[in-house]
Amino acid sequence: MHEEPAIVVDHITRKFGTFTAVNDVSFNVKRGEIFGFLGPNGSGKSTLIRVLCGLLAPTSGAGKLNGLNVVDDIETIRQTIGYMAQGFTLYDDLTAKENITFYGMVYGLFRNRLKDRTDAVVDLVGIEDYMDRQAGALSGGWKRRLALACALLHEPTIIFLDEPTAGIDPVARRELWDLLFELADQDVTLFVTTHYMDEAERCTRVGYIYMSNLIALGTPSELKQIPEVRPPGTRRFEVDAQDITRVHGIFKRWEPVRDSTIFGATVHALVEETLDAEGIRKQLRTNGIEARLVREIEPTLEDVFVTLTRYHEARDEERMVS
Amino acid sequence: MFRGFRAIIYKEFIHMRRDPITIFVALVIPLIQLIIFGYAVDMDVKNIPTVICDQDRTAESRALPSSFENTGYFHVLYEVENPDDVYSRLRSGEAKIGIIIPPGFGDDRFASTPTQAQVLIDGSDITVANQALNIANAIGLRVSLTERARQIGVENPDEQMPLEILPRLLFNPTMKSANFMVPGLIGVLLWIVTVFLTAVAIVREREKGTIEQLFVTPLAKLAFIVGKLMPFAILGMIESAVVLLASRYFFGIPINGSVILLAFLIVPYLLTGLMVGLVISTIATNQAQALQFSAMTMLPSVILSGFMFPRASMPFIIYVLSFFVPLTHFLEIVRGIILRGAMWADLWDETLILVGFFSFFLTVAVKRFKKQLG
Ligand SMILES: Nc1ncnc2c1ncn2[C@@H]1O[C@H](COP(=O)(O)OP(=O)(O)OP(=O)(O)O)[C@@H](O)[C@H]1O
Numbered sequence A: 001m002h003e004e005p006a007i008v009v010d011h012i013t014r015k016f017g018t019f020t021a022v023n024d025v026s027f028n029v030k031r032g033e034i035f036g037f038l039g040p041n042g043s044g045k046s047t048l049i050r051v052l053c054g055l056l057a058p059t060s061g062a063g064k065l066n067g068l069n070v071v072d073d074i075e076t077i078r079q080t081i082g083y084m085a086q087g088f089t090l091y092d093d094l095t096a097k098e099n100i101t102f103y104g105m106v107y108g109l110f111r112n113r114l115k116d117r118t119d120a121v122v123d124l125v126g127i128e129d130y131m132d133r134q135a136g137a138l139s140g141g142w143k144r145r146l147a148l149a150c151a152l153l154h155e156p157t158i159i160f161l162d163e164p165t166a167g168i169d170p171v172a173r174r175e176l177w178d179l180l181f182e183l184a185d186q187d188v189t190l191f192v193t194t195h196y197m198d199e200a201e202r203c204t205r206v207g208y209i210y211m212s213n214l215i216a217l218g219t220p221s222e223l224k225q226i227p228e229v230r231p232p233g234t235r236r237f238e239v240d241a242q243d244i245t246r247v248h249g250i251f252k253r254w255e256p257v258r259d260s261t262i263f264g265a266t267v268h269a270l271v272e273e274t275l276d277a278e279g280i281r282k283q284l285r286t287n288g289i290e291a292r293l294v295r296e297i298e299p300t301l302e303d304v305f306v307t308l309t310r311y312h313e314a315r316d317e318e319r320m321v322s
Numbered sequence B: 001m002f003r004g005f006r007a008i009i010y011k012e013f014i015h016m017r018r019d020p021i022t023i024f025v026a027l028v029i030p031l032i033q034l035i036i037f038g039y040a041v042d043m044d045v046k047n048i049p050t051v052i053c054d055q056d057r058t059a060e061s062r063a064l065p066s067s068f069e070n071t072g073y074f075h076v077l078y079e080v081e082n083p084d085d086v087y088s089r090l091r092s093g094e095a096k097i098g099i100i101i102p103p104g105f106g107d108d109r110f111a112s113t114p115t116q117a118q119v120l121i122d123g124s125d126i127t128v129a130n131q132a133l134n135i136a137n138a139i140g141l142r143v144s145l146t147e148r149a150r151q152i153g154v155e156n157p158d159e160q161m162p163l164e165i166l167p168r169l170l171f172n173p174t175m176k177s178a179n180f181m182v183p184g185l186i187g188v189l190l191w192i193v194t195v196f197l198t199a200v201a202i203v204r205e206r207e208k209g210t211i212e213q214l215f216v217t218p219l220a221k222l223a224f225i226v227g228k229l230m231p232f233a234i235l236g237m238i239e240s241a242v243v244l245l246a247s248r249y250f251f252g253i254p255i256n257g258s259v260i261l262l263a264f265l266i267v268p269y270l271l272t273g274l275m276v277g278l279v280i281s282t283i284a285t286n287q288a289q290a291l292q293f294s295a296m297t298m299l300p301s302v303i304l305s306g307f308m309f310p311r312a313s314m315p316f317i318i319y320v321l322s323f324f325v326p327l328t329h330f331l332e333i334v335r336g337i338i339l340r341g342a343m344w345a346d347l348w349d350e351t352l353i354l355v356g357f358f359s360f361f362l363t364v365a366v367k368r369f370k371k372q373l374g
């Protein structure tokens, strides 16, 4: 029983009319894991979470939480899961405190128990000073923290967080992740979607969904080893220079470079094994660019996802043509 | 079954306190409507503006307009020389009735030869036209009869008519249309509070996403529904009381039947409205749609129920359709109790029909309402 995964996703498909938002997705999440669920906008992340929370019925396939089926046993499941939606879904006109009290009552907490749990979650997310403010008047970060407080009230063993850190400042982001680790330590299972790569790196395991299909699954280090990301006979370089866009342009037209992507202030290039740092510097110099830095790197998770996305895009195009 | 009910009530109570607009809509708008229907839409025809063209100018010709004015229904506003001016007054709407007395009228009357006076009626206002026509005919008849009676030697012919009909209007003795409209208004206003407010309140939660958070909790479906509807049920009852008080003390409409019976019989109608609102909330995806759908139920309620137009004069097919409008049956109840002093024995059938409507919409709502999105 203890070995049973906290979350089982078993060939789940969800359609909206003829459109398939989640296509035959399967994976497991173990108890106490922080599972990072990534993918471009509209790839089906929120939809899968909603299916697992019983908010949408799966078109086919099955989901299990703590061994219970998300369709048949949903009412039993509800007491044990927490959900923090992508948007703000608490009541704007209720104060933070009233929102917490309301959700406490919904979860069957009253009197002393309600007070204890309120104190606990308020302390956990650090929202004491804002308790009497109407939720609608809180800033984005405090709204998220309040939502998290409400989702934690009933001590769920599985928590779904849909982009919990979207639009909040770096300090708040770090604090929130510290909180998530704390929860995972207490054997709470966390299912988190995010667009931030540094957050993905911190997850126990990561799934990547693209156009409704799960195309990668594993620990961050496992993902960096997959063949599509490291084609045999290639190396990966990071290049820093004054004019990044031009470097990128040159790479695009240069034979030995298989792939080039701009990452903030640097360019990541996948090149033929035969090429070395000096070769790259020389090529740039002939184009009148002095590189500040050229070094070989391991692929980052972002490299992984960008490569996988390109790879599948190309495959889809081929399929369209044929 | 009712898990989380207390929580919903707690929250709804705060909503109401923070958003007095709902209460405003529920209590002030009815009063405005009450005044519109009670005063402005006065369908009683009194003091119809009248224009006279007396081309005869004799004692007899002057007696005729007086007998019109004495009825209380006509008010002579203009006296003109030329029959053409009568037309222009009617055309411009300044007068609704024109009386033209031709030259020689007095001589003819004196000589007791048959004579005529012309009464022109503006037919564009049917209510006014009908009433004017009836009264004008009645005056003609009465004057002729008295005249004939006097000729055959009856003294005081006015008091010795061979047959006098003694009409007595029961239940609405003063023939005020407010008496007819205002009780019906309770039905219309209740429909607004229940259907509109319920549909919008639930769809708002859907639109804002708050329902998404709520539906992942163990909250019971029934607790949500009942908790959400309860405030509107209470508002509906308060509103009915306000309208009833206003109609009693403002318009002086006596309540002939039992207020307690009325309070009980409002319930099935109120519940029907709440269920219709709930059904709409499961169909509409946003508040604008919810308003539209609610408005769509409003039209048949007002037009078909007999609120404004008597059902008896409806074409057969419309009459049949009107049976399927809940307000039709509630109007029977509310007018019955207030105006006719009707009792349970007179109203149980209408009540049963409303209970039927409620059960039907309840079934549909429960079937359609799921703790899910989309
Ligand atoms: N109720 C719905 N009806 C129809 N289409 C829907 C519905 N919900 C989602 N979709 C569609 O399904 C697709 C996946 O949506 P979803 O919200 O799961 O994406 P996501 O991965 O969470 O994206 P984001 O990163 O922008 O939050 C989108 O194309 C969306 O338009």
Ligand SMILES: [Mg+2]
Residues within 6 Å of the ligand: A045, A046, A047, A086, A162
């Ligand atoms: Mg999403």
